[in-house]
Amino acid sequence: MPLIPSDIRALRDQGRLQISWGGETREISFVELRGQCECAHCVNEWTGERILDPASIPADITIEKMEQVGSYAIRIHWSDGHNAGLTTWERLREITDPN
Numbered sequence: 001m002p003l004i005p006s007d008i009r010a011l012r013d014q015g016r017l018q019i020s021w022g023g024e025t026r027e028i029s030f031v032e033l034r035g036q037c038e039c040a041h042c043v044n045e046w047t048g049e050r051i052l053d054p055a056s057i058p059a060d061i062t063i064e065k066m067e068q069v070g071s072y073a074i075r076i077h078w079s080d081g082h083n084a085g086l087t088t089w090e091r092l093r094e095i096t097d098p099n
Helices: 030-035 089-095
Strands: 007-011 016-021 024-029 063-069 073-078 086-088
Touching (some): 007 063, 024 089, 086 089
Antiparallel strands (some): 007 016, 063 073, 073 086
16 A cells, blocks of 8 residues: 555545545545544653543534645544644555454
8 A cells, every 4th residue: 555645635525534545545534533633732752641521522613725745644624623744645544444
């Protein structure tokens, strides 16, 4: 599987992010993806303990904007105002792995 996605789409009407890796396509719900953020606002940098309570994520959360960061990640601007985290291509593959 390629290291860099060939396409990333925010399927806002379905509440899902679709990522294509060459011939393989994976999806993850916005709620689940937002809950996977590993930035310092969402996870304690020292203990690794999750600060973000998944129950606090609005069911109708959506992606307002995405921007590529270098050749390794995206920054997602969420409708709840959060945009501090970077999601690497490696992390996207990991959290969307069907196995």
